[in-house]
Amino acid sequence: MDAVGRLKEKGVKVIFVLGGPGSGKGTQCANIVRDFGFTHLSAGDLLRAEIKSGSANGTMIQNMIKEGKIVPSEVTIKLLEKAMLENGNDKFLIDGFPRNEENRAAFEEVTKIEPEFVLFFDCSEEEMERRLLSRNQGRDDDNIETIRKRFKVFLESSLPVIEYYNAKNKVRTVDAARPINEVFESVKIAFSSFDKKVTTNSPGNSSFWRLCWQKLRRRVPVTVAMTASCGKEAPKMDAFGRGYRCFRR
Numbered sequence: 001m002d003a004v005g006r007l008k009e010k011g012v013k014v015i016f017v018l019g020g021p022g023s024g025k026g027t028q029c030a031n032i033v034r035d036f037g038f039t040h041l042s043a044g045d046l047l048r049a050e051i052k053s054g055s056a057n058g059t060m061i062q063n064m065i066k067e068g069k070i071v072p073s074e075v076t077i078k079l080l081e082k083a084m085l086e087n088g089n090d091k092f093l094i095d096g097f098p099r100n101e102e103n104r105a106a107f108e109e110v111t112k113i114e115p116e117f118v119l120f121f122d123c124s125e126e127e128m129e130r131r132l133l134s135r136n137q138g139r140d141d142d143n144i145e146t147i148r149k150r151f152k153v154f155l156e157s158s159l160p161v162i163e164y165y166n167a168k169n170k171v172r173t174v175d176a177a178r179p180i181n182e183v184f185e186s187v188k189i190a191f192s193s194f195d196k197k198v199t200t201n202s203p204g205n206s207s208f209w210r211l212c213w214q215k216l217r218r219r220v221p222v223t224v225a226m227t228a229s230c231g232k233e234a235p236k237m238d239a240f241g242r243g244y245r246c247f248r249r
């Protein structure tokens, strides 16, 4: 039987965990594993392990990570597929993937898996930058130059993936700028049911975001300077929260 057949036979369920670099995905995935019985697959960790293993793709992956670029889909998807097949569990948190539309379409095409939902950690660049600069795990890409490149890639390539799933009502957004335990309280609500959408796109505590949210609900176009969150102009986007909450209507 081929990989797709085996994944299907296993009845694999996948949740994509997305958010900017340093938004706290890995930290919260560890809590979800502990309380909800998922297996955590960090795409970044799988790629770093591939470098360490001395594989033929190692140097290419290392260079892409140093530049904050997105590794070709087929490489990452093969690693994810292998990890899911080798693990006895059937529930997976896929952290940090898909990172662009091409990743997303290729994953669905190759594996025939659609995520149950997307858990989106919403956090401002300011806070993410602070966290990454003090992460201290010896990562090659946790330096200010690469961090800025990673933010740009997230904004330009990864947010459209979140918009795609948002249009399908599959995104559960958590305000990730709060302390770890408070973020996890919201994560737990997102996981309280697989079928029901619980916290999807619910407003955070920021009154600024609340205003944007209310206007969005009323379909009133909102024009807000993106400098409030990331100092960039974003002509395609309507509304912004403290972080990257900026879905098209």
Ligand SMILES: Nc1ncnc2c1ncn2[C@@H]1O[C@H](COP(=O)(O)OP(=O)(O)OP(=O)(O)O)[C@@H](O)[C@H]1O
Pocket (backbone or CB within 6 Å): 019, 020, 021, 022, 023, 024, 025, 026, 027, 028, 044, 096, 131, 132, 134, 135, 136, 176, 177, 178, 179, 180, 181, 183
């Ligand atoms: N809510 C939080 N408040 C303060 N610090 C946090 C919070 N969540 C995580 N951190 C810290 O911020 C750093 C980045 O967190 P983490 O590695 O979980 O982020 P990530 O989204 O997985 O990052 P990346 O995408 O770069 O792998 C870590 O040092 C972590 O301990």
Ligand SMILES: O=c1ccn([C@@H]2O[C@H](COP(=O)(O)O)[C@@H](O)[C@H]2O)c(=O)[nH]1
Pocket (backbone or CB within 6 Å): 021, 042, 043, 044, 045, 047, 064, 065, 066, 067, 068, 069, 070, 071, 072, 076, 095, 096, 097, 098, 099, 141, 150
């Ligand atoms: O699907 C993926 C995941 C990661 N990358 C590359 O790895 C780094 C680090 O990723 P983290 O999620 O922060 O661990 C990322 O900047 C990319 O260069 C990737 O290409 N594809």
